Amino acid sequence: MFAIPSTIRKPFRLLILPLFAMMLSACDPAAFAGLGGGSGPKIDPNAPVPVALLIPRGGSASDNLLAKNLENAARLAISDLDGVKIDLRVYGTAGKAGTAATAASQAVADGAKIILGPVYGEAANAAGVAVAEAGVNVLSFSNNTTIAGGNVFVLGPTFDNTANRLVSYAKRNGKDKIVVLHANNIGGQLGRNAIQQAIAANGATLSGSVDYALSQQAVTAAIPKVKAMMSNTGANALFLTANSSTALPLLSQMLPSAGVTNAKSQYIGLTRWDVPAQTLGLDGIQGGWFALPDPGATAAFSARYNAAYGSKPLDIAGLAFDGVAAVASLVKSRKGNALTTTALTQGAGFRGAGGIFRLLPDGTNQRGLAVATIRSKQVVLLEAAPQAFGGAGF
CATH class of the missing domain: 3.40.50.2300 (Response regulator)
Known part of the structure; x- marks a missing residue:
């Protein structure tokens, strides 16, 4: 292995482990590719939109820290919505694929119109499969492009x-x-x-x-x-x-x-x-x-997060903020088809914690x-x- 300078080794390990975990190999998305298509459940634009947030709460200590950051960021985004009402419902996955699939299914049964998360590629893949037949889209926090497609999008940097x-x-x-x-x-x-x-x-x-x-x-x-x-x-x-x-x-x-x-x-x-x-x-x-x-967008997000919660966010926390921002931007149109795949992939994109981004039809993303x-x-x-x-x- 490598001799990594001690000045880098310890602090970097704390940051990079969750990112490596996002690159876990996942099941073949071809099994459900295309099921999302241009579909998505209809919403009532005049009522709060049920949105499920799947986070690795209930897992390891690092998972729980990650989960708290993601939930905080999502709620920070919700606190600043302009006339849009989102009913955020949080589900723990413990960082496991099976638990994520169960949570996704339960979220849809509870009325969720879209799912934000989970983090890890394998869990996001499982969640997507679980709700594909229901036509519910999943905006995962993974950066593993091998799981992208059908009703699963990856918000992580690629x-x-x-x-x-x-x-x-x-x-x-x-x-x-x-x-x-x-x-x-x-x-x-x-x-x-x-x-x-x-x-x-x-x-x-x-x-x-x-x-x-x-x-x-x-x-x-x-x-x-x-x-x-x-x-x-x-x-x-x-x-x-x-x-x-x-x-x-x-x-x-x-x-x-x-x-x-x-x-x-x-x-x-x-x-x-x-x-x-x-x-x-x-x-x-x-x-x-x-x-x-x-840098300007990330600094502004970090400052807002720190002011609200008394600490700096993990880098990945911005993805939860982005997910809420995208949903809110679309729901603001007051259209019943605001959360379909076609709407999610509109070319103008969205503005989030790290600047502009847009979702692509193949389930990946493009960021400025x-x-x-x-x-x-x-x-x-x-x-x-x-x-x-x-x-x-x-």
């Missing part, structure tokens, strides 16, 4: 969205010959696929890819391969899938030592390089590019992201997050 934003920016700024460096596990392979698809979609050039196993020895062995590929292909950018809990600290030391530096080969990161804050101190990634949610770099161990914005779909970055 590799596809991040890769497309960064490759688009790179192409417009002359960094159009890209080598991909990724772990050979599921997460690394999904990241590689997203980057390769973004390269093709934006007219850039895939100069090659190098993979490595999750060990210090394997990462060390990959370094000369990266150097040779960058040199032989004339590549001018290196896209990394690693984060601070895996290979990024080691790569940030070894790549520059081998002569593969930001000055010659622009580093681009698929993950947030500002989380945790200690990551900003890695010398090798100074000058690297990464994407992040709209900013592009940033690291200078003197500080985050510096290179391109602001778009404020409407169709602007820069889209």
